[in-house]
Amino acid sequence: MSEKAYAMPNPPTPGRPVIFNADLCTGCNRCVEVCMTDIFIPNPEKGKPPIIIYPEECWYGGVCVDHCPVEGAITMNHPLMQRAHFKRKDTGEHFWV
Ligand code: SF4
Numbered sequence: 001m002s003e004k005a006y007a008m009p010n011p012p013t014p015g016r017p018v019i020f021n022a023d024l025c026t027g028c029n030r031c032v033e034v035c036m037t038d039i040f041i042p043n044p045e046k047g048k049p050p051i052i053i054y055p056e057e058c059w060y061g062g063v064c065v066d067h068c069p070v071e072g073a074i075t076m077n078h079p080l081m082q083r084a085h086f087k088r089k090d091t092g093e094h095f096w097v
Contacts, residue, residue, distance in 0.1 A: 007041055007053055016077050017058035018065070020049035024073040031064035031074055040064075049073075 017039065018031075027047040032040040037057040040050040060078055068074045085094050 007051075015055040015058075015079070016052065017055050017060060018052065019075050019077050021073050021075075022049055024070050025049040026070060026073070028069065030067050030069060034063045034067045036061060036063060 025048070027043060027045075027049060029040075029042045029050060032042055032050045037054070037059055039052055039054045039057050041053050043050055060076060060082065062076055065074050065076055085096055087094050
């Protein structure tokens with residue numbers, strides 16, 4: 001078969017649900033395997049971080065971070081609206097609903 005298939009990241013939704021630390025990531029692709037919504041594809045360059053190809057499909061469940069064998073190689077990058085929290089007036093305590 002001589003035809004090639006290309007994968008292109010989705011330009012209208014350039015979100016970054018996770019951030020890779022290229023210095024720490026070994027390119028093992030464990031995060032690619034466990035992602036429930038298949039937002040990643042392996043990097044064609046061996047040893048490099050996977051490519052986020054469908055960022056809009058991320059559920060922010062964090063299985064990629066939980067299963068990464070290298071601490072700090074991948075971190076969640078929650079959207080701004082998901083970072084909001086409440087603060088109790090009387091105690092100053094921050095909490096989630
Ligand atoms: S599981 Fe961690 S080390 Fe492996 S490719 Fe993903 S971010 Fe890199």
